[in-house]
Amino acid sequence: MLKLTINKKTYQVDVDPNTPLLWVLRDTLGLVGTKYGCGVAQCGACTVHLNGEAVRSCVTKVSRAVGQKVVTIEGLAEKTDHPVQKAWLELDVAQCGYCQSGQMMSAAVLLRENKNPTDADIDAAMAGNICRCGTYLRIREAIHLAAEAQRKGSNG
Amino acid sequence: MNRRSFLKSSALAGGGLLLSFTCLSAFSPADLKNAPDLAEKWVEITGYIKITPDNIIKILNPNPEFGQNVMTSLPMIIAEELDADWQKIVVEMGPHDSVKLGPQFTGGSNSVRMYWKPLREAGAAARQMLRETAAQAWGVALEEVTTKAGMLYHAKSGKSGTYGSFATKAASLPVPKGVKLKAAKDFTVVRHSKKNVEGSKIVSGKPLFGLDYQQPGMLIAMVEHPPAFGMKLKSFEAAETLKMPGITDVFRQTLYKEGFEQGGFDTRSFNELLVVVGKTTWEVMQARKKLNVQWEPAGDTKDTIGGWGQKKEVVVPGELESTDTQLQKMKEYAAKPAQQLRRDGDPETAFKNAAQVIERTYNGPFLAHNCLEPMNFFAHVTDEKALLVGPLQAPGWTEPTLAKILNLPVDKIEIQMTRMGGGFGRRAYGHYLTEAALISRKVKAPVKLVYSREDDMTYGIYRPMYTATYRAALDANKNLIAFHVKGGGIPEHPIHANRFPAGTVDNYLAEGWEIPSNITIGAFRAPRSNFNAAAEQSFLDELAEAMGKDPIELRLELLKRAKEKPVGKNNEYDADRYAEVLKLVRDKSGWNKAENQKFSRGVAAYFCHNSYAAHVVDMVMKDGQPYVERVFSAIDCGIVINPDAAANMVQGAVVDGIGNAFYGGLTLKNGVVEQTNFYNYRIIRMPEAPKKVDVHFVQNDSDPTGLGEPPFPPVFGAVANALYKTTGKRFYQQPFGPQLTTPAAL
Numbered sequence: 001m002l003k004l005t006i007n008k009k010t011y012q013v014d015v016d017p018n019t020p021l022l023w024v025l026r027d028t029l030g031l032v033g034t035k036y037g038c039g040v041a042q043c044g045a046c047t048v049h050l051n052g053e054a055v056r057s058c059v060t061k062v063s064r065a066v067g068q069k070v071v072t073i074e075g076l077a078e079k080t081d082h083p084v085q086k087a088w089l090e091l092d093v094a095q096c097g098y099c100q101s102g103q104m105m106s107a108a109v110l111l112r113e114n115k116n117p118t119d120a121d122i123d124a125a126m127a128g129n130i131c132r133c134g135t136y137l138r139i140r141e142a143i144h145l146a147a148e149a150q151r152k153g154s155n156g
Numbered sequence: 157m158n159r160r161s162f163l164k165s166s167a168l169a170g171g172g173l174l175l176s177f178t179c180l181s182a183f184s185p186a187d188l189k190n191a192p193d194l195a196e197k198w199v200e201i202t203g204y205i206k207i208t209p210d211n212i213i214k215i216l217n218p219n220p221e222f223g224q225n226v227m228t229s230l231p232m233i234i235a236e237e238l239d240a241d242w243q244k245i246v247v248e249m250g251p252h253d254s255v256k257l258g259p260q261f262t263g264g265s266n267s268v269r270m271y272w273k274p275l276r277e278a279g280a281a282a283r284q285m286l287r288e289t290a291a292q293a294w295g296v297a298l299e300e301v302t303t304k305a306g307m308l309y310h311a312k313s314g315k316s317g318t319y320g321s322f323a324t325k326a327a328s329l330p331v332p333k334g335v336k337l338k339a340a341k342d343f344t345v346v347r348h349s350k351k352n353v354e355g356s357k358i359v360s361g362k363p364l365f366g367l368d369y370q371q372p373g374m375l376i377a378m379v380e381h382p383p384a385f386g387m388k389l390k391s392f393e394a395a396e397t398l399k400m401p402g403i404t405d406v407f408r409q410t411l412y413k414e415g416f417e418q419g420g421f422d423t424r425s426f427n428e429l430l431v432v433v434g435k436t437t438w439e440v441m442q443a444r445k446k447l448n449v450q451w452e453p454a455g456d457t458k459d460t461i462g463g464w465g466q467k468k469e470v471v472v473p474g475e476l477e478s479t480d481t482q483l484q485k486m487k488e489y490a491a492k493p494a495q496q497l498r499r500d501g502d503p504e505t506a507f508k509n510a511a512q513v514i515e516r517t518y519n520g521p522f523l524a525h526n527c528l529e530p531m532n533f534f535a536h537v538t539d540e541k542a543l544l545v546g547p548l549q550a551p552g553w554t555e556p557t558l559a560k561i562l563n564l565p566v567d568k569i570e571i572q573m574t575r576m577g578g579g580f581g582r583r584a585y586g587h588y589l590t591e592a593a594l595i596s597r598k599v600k601a602p603v604k605l606v607y608s609r610e611d612d613m614t615y616g617i618y619r620p621m622y623t624a625t626y627r628a629a630l631d632a633n634k635n636l637i638a639f640h641v642k643g644g645g646i647p648e649h650p651i652h653a654n655r656f657p658a659g660t661v662d663n664y665l666a667e668g669w670e671i672p673s674n675i676t677i678g679a680f681r682a683p684r685s686n687f688n689a690a691a692e693q694s695f696l697d698e699l700a701e702a703m704g705k706d707p708i709e710l711r712l713e714l715l716k717r718a719k720e721k722p723v724g725k726n727n728e729y730d731a732d733r734y735a736e737v738l739k740l741v742r743d744k745s746g747w748n749k750a751e752n753q754k755f756s757r758g759v760a761a762y763f764c765h766n767s768y769a770a771h772v773v774d775m776v777m778k779d780g781q782p783y784v785e786r787v788f789s790a791i792d793c794g795i796v797i798n799p800d801a802a803a804n805m806v807q808g809a810v811v812d813g814i815g816n817a818f819y820g821g822l823t824l825k826n827g828v829v830e831q832t833n834f835y836n837y838r839i840i841r842m843p844e845a846p847k848k849v850d851v852h853f854v855q856n857d858s859d860p861t862g863l864g865e866p867p868f869p870p871v872f873g874a875v876a877n878a879l880y881k882t883t884g885k886r887f888y889q890q891p892f893g894p895q896l897t898t899p900a901a902l
Contacts, residue, residue, distance in 0.1 A: 016401065016438075023438040027376075032368035033361020035577070036437075037528045038609045042834035045528060073361035085359040092351050092800055095808055096223030097358035098365060098528045098577030123843040130834065132528040132578050133223045134811025136845035138804065 002066050006031065007075025017063035021055075022046045024062045025072060033073035033101050037130065044129035047102040048072050054109040056128075073101035076108060084108050087146035095133035103129045107143050115151060117143065199323040201285060202278040202331060203256025204234055211306055211320030213240045216250035218257040219267045220549055221354075222527075222579030224805060224864050226267045228353045229797040230275060233268075236345040237279030237338060240319070241305035247353040252551040252571045260573075261550040263584050263679065265765035265862025268797055272860050280335040282326075286319050289326040293317075340795060340857045349800035354575070364575040366546030367532045367606070374534070374602045375404060377595045378440045380430040380449060381615060384827030385674045386476040388454040389428045396446040397432060402439030405599055406432050406447070411590060412561070417462035421553040424587035425616035425676040427457075433599055437606055454674075472674050476827035482646055483519070485671055486623050489644055490517075494669035497653035500724040501663035503629075506638035510629035514702055518626070518691035520890045521821035522646075523619035523680055524837060529577020530612040535592035536602035541568040544589055547576035554586030558593055581679035585617050613837060614829040618822060619680035621646040622687040626695040629663070634703045636714070638663035641692070647673045650684040650691075655763060656734060657696070659727035660714035675824070681812070682865035685764040686872070690817070690890065693760035693873025698886065707759050707877070708742050711735075729763040736854055737761055737770040737790040744852050745772035745788035755785065758877030760870035765862030767793040768854075771810065771870050775878035781896060782882045784814050784875065786848040791867060794858035803851040806867045810849045813871025815840025818893040838893070 004011045006029065013028050020039075025031045025048070034057055037045035041056035048057045049071040050064070076082045084104045087093075094100050103126070110117055110125040117125070122140050131139065198206035198214060206214040215231040215238075231247045234240075250257045258274060287301040290308040294301075294315050302309045309316045340347075357364055382388055394406035411427050412418065430449060434440040455474040460467065507513060533546035542562055548554065551571040559566045576583055592605035607615065624643035631637050639661040643651040649668030658664050680686060700707040712735055717723075719731035738761050746752045747759070752774070761770035772788040787810050796802045819838035823830045831837035876887050887895060 019438050023436065026368075027436040027438070030370060031361075032363045032365075032370070035365075035529070036367065037530075037577075038834050039441075040609075040833055040835065043528065043839075073359075080356060080360040088359045089351070089355050092349075092355065092804065094223075094352060094355065094358045095225070095804060096221075096528070096576060096578050097354070100358055101361050104359065119847065126842040128841075130528065130839050130841060132526060132812075132839065134808035134815070134840070134845070135804065136811060136840075136842045137807050137847075137849060140842070140845075 002062060004062070004065055004070060005068070006070045007072060013062070015062060017061060019062050020058050021048065021060045021062045021065050021070070022057035025057065031072055031074055035098055035101055037099070042130070043099070043102070044106060045099050045102040047105040047129065049105060049109065052109070052112070054106050073105060076104065082108060083146040083149045084111065084142070087142040087149065090145060091138050091142045093135050093138040093142050095135055099129060099131045103131065103139055107139070107146070110143065111147055111150060116147060199327045201282040201323065201327050203253065204250070204275065204278050205238065205282050207320050207323040209320045209323065211318035212246060213238070213244065213306060213319065214246040214248055215240070216248055216257065218250045218260050218271065220260070220262045220547075220551075220573040220576060221249070222262060222547075222549065222576035222583070224262070224267065225352055225798065225801040226262065228350055228801060229268060230271055231353070232345050232350055232797055233272060233275040234279040236343060237276045238283050239303040239305065242345050242350060244306065249573060252555070252573065254552055260552060262579065263549050263581060265767070265864040265866065268860045269766065269862055276337050277335065280337050281331050281333075284332050284335045285326040285329045286322050288329060289322040290317060293322065293325075346797050347795065347799065350798055352801065365529050365577050366534070366574045367529055367577070369534050369545050369574060369604065371534070371536070371602050374604055375433050375435060375599065376437050376440050377431055377433045377592070377603045377605045378444060378608065379591060379605070379611065380432070380444065380447060381426045381611065382451050384451075384476055385425065385616065385824070386454055386474050386827040387451045388426070389430055390450040390452040392430055392450065393448040396448070397443045400439065400443035400446060402435040403443045404433050404435070406430070407598065409591070409594055409598070411587065411594070415460055416560075417460050417467060419463045419553060419557065421550060421584050421586060422557050423585045423617055423676055423678055429591065431595055433595065433603065441608065471672070473672055474674065477673060477675065478825050479823040482621060482824070486621075486644060486646070489669050489671055490623060490625060490642065492669070494642055494644070494667035497651055497666040497668050498658060498724070499665050500658070500661070501638075503638045503640055503663040503665040506663040507627065507629045507640070510637065511632040512630040512634075512702065513627060514630070514698060515625065515627045516695055516698060516888060518624050518694065518888050520622045520687040520690065521823070522621045522675065523816060523820045524613050524822055524831070525578070525580040525582035525680060526613060526837065526839065527576070527578030527580060527582055530609055531583075531588045531607040531615070532605060533589045533592040534602065534604045535589070535596040537562060537593050537597040541570070542593055543570050543572070544593060545572040545574060546589070547574055547579075547583055548586060548589065549576070549579050549584040550586075553584065554589050557586065557590060561590055562593055562597065580681045581683070582617060585678050609834070610832045613832055616676035617678040618675065619683075619686065620648050620650070620677045622650045624650060624688070624691045626691065628695070628699050630703065636661055636699065636703070640665045642667040642669075643688070644669040644671070646671045646675065647677060650687045652684060652688060652728070654726045654728040656718070656729050657714050659718040659722045659724060659731075662723055664723065682764055682869045685762065685865070685869040689760065689762040689869030690872030690876060693762065693870055694876040694886070694888075697758070697877040697880065708738055708747060711738055711761060729768070733768050733792050733854075734761065734763055737768040737792050740790035740852055740854060741770040741772050741788055744790060744850060747772060756878050756881030758874040758879070758881060760873030760877060762866070762870040762873070764869060765865050767791065767861040767863060767866035769867045769870050771867075771874040773871070773874040773878040775882045777882065782879055783844070784846045784878070786846050787850070789849060789851045789867060790854065791851065791863070792854035792856070793863045793866065794856065794860045796853050797860060799853070802853065802863055805863055806851045807849040809867035810871050811840060811845050813868050814844065814846070814875055817872045817875045817890060818844070819891050821891045
């Protein structure tokens with residue numbers, strides 16, 4: 001049995017320790033907000049936070065998450081009011097929406113590390129997240145909006 | 157409010173399986189707390205509208221959602237005529253019910269076009285039924301009963317009442333026909349931007365997509381398909397696979413029996429697959445690696461194609477095709493006589509007597525749709541009935557196939573449509589439903605069929621491989637006197653013979669030829685147009701240069717001719733509306749302004765799915781590579797239901813077009829698709845996306861026409877034309893990217 005802490009809850013899972021965290025989240029725990037798009041860390045749809053760092057859960061073995069803190073899109077903010085989520089809603093970013101969990105999880109880490117990202121900073125941080133519907137312009141704008149909200153201290 | 161009681165009442169109405177997809181998405185959590193207790197009974201007034209006695213109005217979205225936001229725009233149309241309070245309505249994905257909800261087919265940029273009138277009529281009819289009920293209850297004339305935001309009023313007496321209080325009585329009235337619809341100037345919902353009704357669910361990671369659907373006891377199935385087109389399953393050893401943890405079954409499965417009459421959307425690449433079934437996705441993925449499979453050449457096979465009262469047998473060649481041999485074959489076919497698609501005047505003589513002939517050939521590769529959510533579907537099939545849940549564009553087209561193959565009556569087959577992680581045409585082909593259904597029936601359990609990215613990308617149903625040769629004849633005064641396009645493809649040609657510039661030139665010839673193939677193809681965002689526009693709009697650019705004209709001016713001159721003295725019949729476009737988007741984009745982009753000449757500018761325009769689109773692409777060099785920094789787009793799609801969401805779609809189509817123009821393409825070697833995942837099939841990413849896409853809609857009151865596809869095709873042409881300005885070279889071969897990486901290309 002492996003003990004996992006996900007979104008501040010603990011779980012005991014009986015899985016092969018080599019199972020990618022993505023599939024433990026989705027199949028074992030029913031946390032399907034984290035998506036499968038490629039399985040080889042190319043599309044970013046599986047992005048979660050492992051001790052605050054953005055990782056691609058499709059290539060992260062669950063054993064690496066044992067005893068660590070995992071945050072998924074479901075736990076990004078209790079009231080769905082993370083600045084990134086609010087900005088995404090404000091600007092109506094999504095089209096199909098399938099990539100957006102991963103986009104937001106990557107953006108949240110960028111904004112924690114960089115309070116005032118330039119377009120070039122955003123390009124670099126978000127290059128690993130594919131959006132097949134092409135909402136990149138709105139994602140960029142939403143990151144700027146969230147950064148501004150964070151700088152103003154508004155968080156609710 | 158007691159949320160649990162609402163979910164419970166849904167279960168009474170629709171069955172427990174619907175629970176996770178019943179959405180109260182228009183409500184924020186705060187609203188839910190304060191909303192009144194919901195009654196157990198929804199009163200249905202027309203198939204789309206349900207109202208509770210407590211005045212909660214639920215509107216069903218009939219069409220499956222894949223990012224075009226019909227989930228919001230179609231209910232907006234109903235809410236407008238119904239006169240419901242948009243802030244308070246509940247939107248829900250409708251069940252598959254073509255009697256109550258119409259054709260329910262998402263594709264061909266058809267959703268808003270097809271449902272515009274029926275939904276307006278439904279909303280208006282429901283509103284009238286409520287007004288009639290109130291008028292009767294109050295003993296007043298119908299004309300004196302007004303509505304506003306879910307309330308009925310009688311000004312003279314001061315009476316008022318909620319829709320909900322009259323709903324039960326209203327539902328018993330016959331649905332009136334021919335009710336007067338609102339004038340466009342009176343719209344308060346349509347033409348006003350509304351937020352995506354599923355927005356909160358998307359940003360909080362709620363289960364929405366087919367891949368997210370789960371049921372207790374559900375097994376996971378994955379399929380092995382042949383490694384190459386032209387191969388089939390011979391034999392396999394599964395002993396090692398069956399030993400792997402979580403695996404329950406390995407077997408071969410035939411999809412269609414011999415002679416099965418396929419409809420247009422029954423396309424499948426491989427009729428026999430090897431199925432692996434287990435408890436979890438990862439366990440099945442691992443177990444597949446232990447399979448020992450032998451494949452053999454399929455040889456020529458036969459497909460029976462039906463539909464529209466016809467039935468024909470098609471030979472599917474068994475050749476193992478490679479891209480270089482395909483290109484060679486296309487050159488041979490291009491030199492042979494082809495099928496005439498349209499002829500005006502005497503093009504042969506005009507070309508013979510021309511002062512100058514310009515000839516160019518363009519090529520485009522097979523494209524994979526690469527929806528970010530790979531193909532998948534849930535099925536639970538018993539001897540009595542079938543439940544299928546997942547991402548699908550057209551349940552009505554796959555249901556008859558399921559009925560035939562499962563030998564079940566259609567009313568025992570239920571297909572629930574989830575949100576789709578992209579469609580682009582790929583999910584109109586329901587082979588993966590049939591595969592899932594057969595697997596479930598065989599293993600006697602609920603099963604989710606999952607395609608890996610590799611399975612998905614190499615499966616087929618691609619955008620065809622295309623080529624087109626354009627010829628233009630100029631007289632001594634550089635007037636265009638003849639135009640000839642000869643286009644071909646594997647396995648279909650791309651030509652739309654009656655589109656611009658047909659109608660603008662006295663002597664015109666359009667021809668097409670096709671090469672049969674075992675590479676399966678299907679609709680890909682703006683079929684045929686997605687290649688056609690690129691080739692034709694690049695060619696017009698070269699023509700303009702040869703004629704010493706500005707590219708926009710040349711097009712406007714030709715359109716003037718089409719308007720004043722059109723050539724031939726059946727010209728598919730409206731010359732005025734086509735010219736309008738060109739003028740709009742010329743204006744909004746500051747086409748001739750000095751400060752914009754620092755950009756390498758390319759323009760293109762196109763008509764398809766009844767709409768008109770024009771783009772100006774502004775390109776610069778960034779880090780040694782051409783980069784589209786900004787785009788100006790002018791679109792005429794009639795009345796725009798949800799302006800902000802529509803702008804999002806156009807921006808997305810521009811990004812999609814740039815990405816496919818630069819990077820999209822599949823190659824084959826001996827039937828094997830050489831691209832398998834996103835490290836060898838490049839998708840456009842954030843750094844390559846423009847900084848700005850400025851979208852302008854022509855303001856008119858025409859009925860809405862398509863928007864999902866029309867902005868896409870001309871992007872390729874505008875990009876090619878901008879590349880010419882940036883590099884001094886013309887690009888005839890898509891994708892453009894590989895030709896840019898060598899210094900020689902620049």
